Amino acid sequence: MSETMLIWCMLGLIGLGRGMAMTIVQEVSLGDMAILRCPSNDDNHRFQFWELSTRDIIGPGNNVDKQKYKYEVLTGTLYIKGVSTQEKGVYTCISKHLDNPSMSAKSVELVVRQNWETVYEEDSSTNLLRVLVVVLSIALILILSFIVYTLKRDRLSQFRDFIDEESGGTPSPDDISGIAGSYKSTVAPLRPAPPLPPARYPAPLPTGGSSIVIGGFDSSPAMTFDTDFPREFTSVSMAQSKM
Known part of the structure; x- marks a missing residue:
């Protein structure tokens, strides 16, 4: 058994x-x-x-x-x-x-089966990993910003040195005054204007009438206009007044 x-x-x-x-x-x-x-x-x-x-x-x-x-x-x-x-x-x-x-x-x-979004939200290790990622991202951004600023500053300094070498250095005030005195003035002095020629007046008309003279300078000939009316016109006017 x-x-x-x-x-x-x-x-x-x-x-x-x-x-x-x-x-x-x-x-x-x-x-x-x-x-x-x-x-x-x-x-x-x-x-x-x-x-x-x-x-x-x-x-x-x-x-x-x-x-x-x-x-x-x-x-x-x-x-x-x-x-x-x-x-x-x-x-x-x-x-x-x-x-x-x-x-x-x-x-x-x-x-x-779990909702992984809820698991990740409640998991302490996941939250710690998120904090580390944020801190590392901020540190990386700061490092890159410092590198860019340093490179720009060095390039600006090199550019200034290059300009100083090309110009031979910064001139002193005495050098500037000497350089300014070595240049001659290119502006011509003002000259007095020549006197105008005397005016020429024409001779009086033989008829004894009045005249108007335009011109009188050498550059333009004198022009005379007769202002006396004809004698026939004067006689007609006197006859009409007597009537």
Whole structure:
């Protein structure tokens, strides 16, 4: 009898090792309900209990958090409400053979999907990395600004030295006055204007009448206009006045 029990125990251990080698991966979003089906429960086996990675047992006769975990006695299906990162891990379903005391064990790995934006916001290492990136960026900007300022200052100094070399240095006030005195004035002195020629007046008319003279300078000949009316016109005018 003892030999038979030993054989059955060895067979059970072999079956348990084979079952643990087969692990099913199941993903569940954060906060959802996880439904884990017992993979070792089949026509030849009946569900016994679930073993967690924390060595806790979920099954008949074991105290579990009924608000968090629920299971079906016949099928072994496990329900986990409001999954969080604390519930992730490997869940092993243990089932017993119907005809012998051998055990079958198969595992399900629960993976909890998270919102990576929320994870990054709450992760302390990520926030520290952000601070380091900001500090390094500011330091890099300051270094580049200092390099650009130094290069501009050196170029301006070289340009000034080049101008001084081309001009032979900065002249002193005495040199400037000597250079100014060596130049001769190119402005001709003003000369007095020549006197105007005397005016020439024409001789009086022989008739004794009045005249108007325009001109009189050497550059333009004199022009004389007779202002006396004819004698016939004068006689006619006197006759009309007597009448």
